[in-house]
Amino acid sequence: MKHCLLAAVAALSLAIPVAAQDAPPPTAEIPSPGEIAAAAPAKDWVAIAPSDLLVMDLAPAAKGKKAPVRRVVIQLMPAPFSQGWIGNIRKLAAAHWWDGTSINRVQDNYVTQWGDATEKKPLPPGLATMPESDYVAPEPEDRFLPLFQVNDPYAGAITLYKGWPLGFGPAKDDDFNSGQIYWPLHCYAMVGVGRNLSPDTGSGAELYTVIGQAPRHLDRNIALVGRVISGMEHLSSLPRGTGPLGFYEDTKQRVPIASIRIATDLPLAEQPRFEYLSTESDSFAKYADARENRRDPFFIRPAGGADICNIPVPVRAVVAKK
Amino acid sequence: MKHCLLAAVAALSLAIPVAAQDAPPPTAEIPSPGEIAAAAPAKDWVAIAPSDLLVMDLAPAAKGKKAPVRRVVIQLMPAPFSQGWIGNIRKLAAAHWWDGTSINRVQDNYVTQWGDATEKKPLPPGLATMPESDYVAPEPEDRFLPLFQVNDPYAGAITLYKGWPLGFGPAKDDDFNSGQIYWPLHCYAMVGVGRNLSPDTGSGAELYTVIGQAPRHLDRNIALVGRVISGMEHLSSLPRGTGPLGFYEDTKQRVPIASIRIATDLPLAEQPRFEYLSTESDSFAKYADARENRRDPFFIRPAGGADICNIPVPVRAVVAKK
Numbered sequence: 001m002k003h004c005l006l007a008a009v010a011a012l013s014l015a016i017p018v019a020a021q022d023a024p025p026p027t028a029e030i031p032s033p034g035e036i037a038a039a040a041p042a043k044d045w046v047a048i049a050p051s052d053l054l055v056m057d058l059a060p061a062a063k064g065k066k067a068p069v070r071r072v073v074i075q076l077m078p079a080p081f082s083q084g085w086i087g088n089i090r091k092l093a094a095a096h097w098w099d100g101t102s103i104n105r106v107q108d109n110y111v112t113q114w115g116d117a118t119e120k121k122p123l124p125p126g127l128a129t130m131p132e133s134d135y136v137a138p139e140p141e142d143r144f145l146p147l148f149q150v151n152d153p154y155a156g157a158i159t160l161y162k163g164w165p166l167g168f169g170p171a172k173d174d175d176f177n178s179g180q181i182y183w184p185l186h187c188y189a190m191v192g193v194g195r196n197l198s199p200d201t202g203s204g205a206e207l208y209t210v211i212g213q214a215p216r217h218l219d220r221n222i223a224l225v226g227r228v229i230s231g232m233e234h235l236s237s238l239p240r241g242t243g244p245l246g247f248y249e250d251t252k253q254r255v256p257i258a259s260i261r262i263a264t265d266l267p268l269a270e271q272p273r274f275e276y277l278s279t280e281s282d283s284f285a286k287y288a289d290a291r292e293n294r295r296d297p298f299f300i301r302p303a304g305g306a307d308i309c310n311i312p313v314p315v316r317a318v319v320a321k322k
Numbered sequence: 323m324k325h326c327l328l329a330a331v332a333a334l335s336l337a338i339p340v341a342a343q344d345a346p347p348p349t350a351e352i353p354s355p356g357e358i359a360a361a362a363p364a365k366d367w368v369a370i371a372p373s374d375l376l377v378m379d380l381a382p383a384a385k386g387k388k389a390p391v392r393r394v395v396i397q398l399m400p401a402p403f404s405q406g407w408i409g410n411i412r413k414l415a416a417a418h419w420w421d422g423t424s425i426n427r428v429q430d431n432y433v434t435q436w437g438d439a440t441e442k443k444p445l446p447p448g449l450a451t452m453p454e455s456d457y458v459a460p461e462p463e464d465r466f467l468p469l470f471q472v473n474d475p476y477a478g479a480i481t482l483y484k485g486w487p488l489g490f491g492p493a494k495d496d497d498f499n500s501g502q503i504y505w506p507l508h509c510y511a512m513v514g515v516g517r518n519l520s521p522d523t524g525s526g527a528e529l530y531t532v533i534g535q536a537p538r539h540l541d542r543n544i545a546l547v548g549r550v551i552s553g554m555e556h557l558s559s560l561p562r563g564t565g566p567l568g569f570y571e572d573t574k575q576r577v578p579i580a581s582i583r584i585a586t587d588l589p590l591a592e593q594p595r596f597e598y599l600s601t602e603s604d605s606f607a608k609y610a611d612a613r614e615n616r617r618d619p620f621f622i623r624p625a626g627g628a629d630i631c632n633i634p635v636p637v638r639a640v641v642a643k644k
Contacts, residue, residue, distance in 0.1 A: 106559075108554055108555045108558055108559075109510050109511070109554070109558070132622060151473040151474060151475045152473060152475065153473045153474065153625075153627040153628055153629050153630075154625045154626075154627055154628070154629070187535070188431050188534055188535045189431070197619055197620060198619075198620075198622045211534075212510055212533075212534065212535075212558075213509070213510045213534075213535060213536055213629070213631050213632055214535055214629070214632070215632065216625065216628075216629060216632065217613070217616050217621075217624075217625045217628060217632065219625065220622075220623045221616075221620070221621050221622055221623055232430055232431070233430050233561075233562040236430055236431070236534075236558075236562075237428075237430075237559050237560060237561055237562055238559060239555075239559055240555040240558075240559055291539070294539050294543075297519055297520075298519060298520075298543070299539070299543050300454060300520045300542075300543055301542045301543055302539075303475075303476045303538065303539045303541065304476075305475040305476055306475055306476070306538075306539060307475050307476070307535070307536070307538060307629070308475075309535050310535055310536070310537065310538065310539065
């Protein structure tokens with residue numbers, strides 16, 4: 001089966017926002033970041049394995065047999081990050097554990113959270129109990145490209161690894177001979193593991209995604225396991241909860257989850273296909289530079305820098321060619 | 323008429339987000355940022371003049387006579403910022419110009435935008451045409467508190483002025499003897515003036531608010547005129563538009579605006595009252611420090627810094643005592 005590419009990068013949830021104006025004319029001499037990504041050659045796009053995709057189907061928003069299921073696709077993080085929790089998530093999905101649970105919390109400018117509202121549903125056997133030390137990871141063995149000289153208010157240094165924004169720094173504070181550790185960042189649409197007070201780190205059964213300004217103070221305090229790459233609007237546009245912390249006060253407000261599966265457990269024809277713009281590619285370097293310095297026609301003053309969470313990695317759907 | 327204070331700071335749209343977890347016990351020894359704000363003495367809270375509040379009533383979400391109007395309250399910026407556009411906005415509100423217009427665009431992780439979808443409605447006479455030079459302002463005459471030693475990826479320096487986050491730097495790039503200029507920042511819930519391509523700067527008739535990660539690359543490229551301080555959820559939780567740039571493709575999706583008024587043009591009993599935590603107060607300094615270093619029970623590792631847009635200025639409603 002061959003695949004052809006959807007050109008509509010801008011239609012994806014993690015796609016590049018454009019300015020708060022009418023569309024600039026397509027004849028612009030200086031391309032926008034989105035145009036740079038869209039023009040990247042096929043070799044700069046990396047396929048995401050369906051085995052690393054978590055597919056969440058929410059109950060339809062409207063009644064009636066023809067009302068469409070709301071599908072959310074989450075890309076799970078690669079090793080060495082959060083693999084214990086991600087292993088639990090694979091077991092929970094295989095056990096169909098989330099089916100019949102719900103979205104229970106939507107706090108404006110913060111998170112949408114789902115899981116078992118009753119907190120009584122037995123977990124499947126064999127889940128790992130993860131230590132807080134796994135909020136960070138050693139340096140991956142693959143090559144790194146420390147692209148960004150970003151003035152980051154949170155992490156000492158920032159990089160990108162296989163499409164994921166990371167912070168890094170010495171394993172022991174103020175000891176630069178202690179080796180480097182790396183951790184994922186709480187950007188928009190990232191997915192994390194709800195937990196109670198430390199030393200509990202959560203099992204992975206209770207998950208949330210970021211729907212507002214990046215709550216980076218949660219970095220290294222909670223496990224991040226992935227990010228929403230499609231259908232984010234189904235999570236970000238839900239009514240805000242009116243209870244404390246944005247929990248739904250009325251159980252009728254909860255949004256039922258029909259199912260959550262690893263994509264490879266779906267029939268082959270239903271498995272979603274995505275790819276990301278390699279963060280090691282020249283195209284990405286150009287894209288990131290354009291995010292930091294908007295020179296396309298709408299802008300009169302390039303910023304000269306950008307928040308790492310404002311350089312979202314382009315992701316696009318791949319549709320099967322019949 | 324006396325006023326008493328609503329303790330429910332956390333219920334406000336610009337209030338302090340709390341961690342993605344169950345509520346920590348209220349017996350915590352180290353207070354959270356929200357608890358610090360809530361405990362601030364009355365002298366540290368500053369009343370917002372009703373003449374600086376823009377009240378937008380959206381048509382009810384549901385049908386029926388009892389369905390509640392969705393009210394959004396926007397605080398306009400103080401001088402010397404964007405006063406030309408704000409003067410236009412006052413004239414547009416006085417002329418009831420927005421009544422019957424609509425929200426036409428909701429782009430995920432970016433903006434919600436409203437105004438005249440037909441782009442044909444005549445503007446009231448006497449609107450000023452503002453120059454791009456007014457995207458920035460000279461230093462206000464009042465005292466400044468350059469509180470934040472933030473590593474900001476966009477502006478050379480950051481401060482707060484009467485409750486507003488600002489960037490500042492030399493008037494001429496790389497010339498530190500050229501005097502300082504100041505500009506507001508595109509944080510969550512900030513309200514700006516839609517425009518077409520430069521040198522057009524927009525009249526103020528087309529407005530947007532930020533509903534996602536702070537698009538700080540728009541700083542100094544668009545006029546900011548205020549921020550949503552109540553009812554933000556009515557703008558952030560709307561269905562995302564499926565057209566280019568998040569415009570609604572079907573005119574039926576547009577959200578009708580019943581009216582937009584300056585609060586002082588409403589009957590006295592209906593005028594909303596708000597106050598903000600003085601950014602010059604000791605309470606705010608403690609609050610900001612706690613935002614930069616979360617030490618309340620949920621956290622195991624304080625960040626040691628925070629994005630300026632992640633230190634939202636606490637705002638709370640004041641209700642009339644009968």
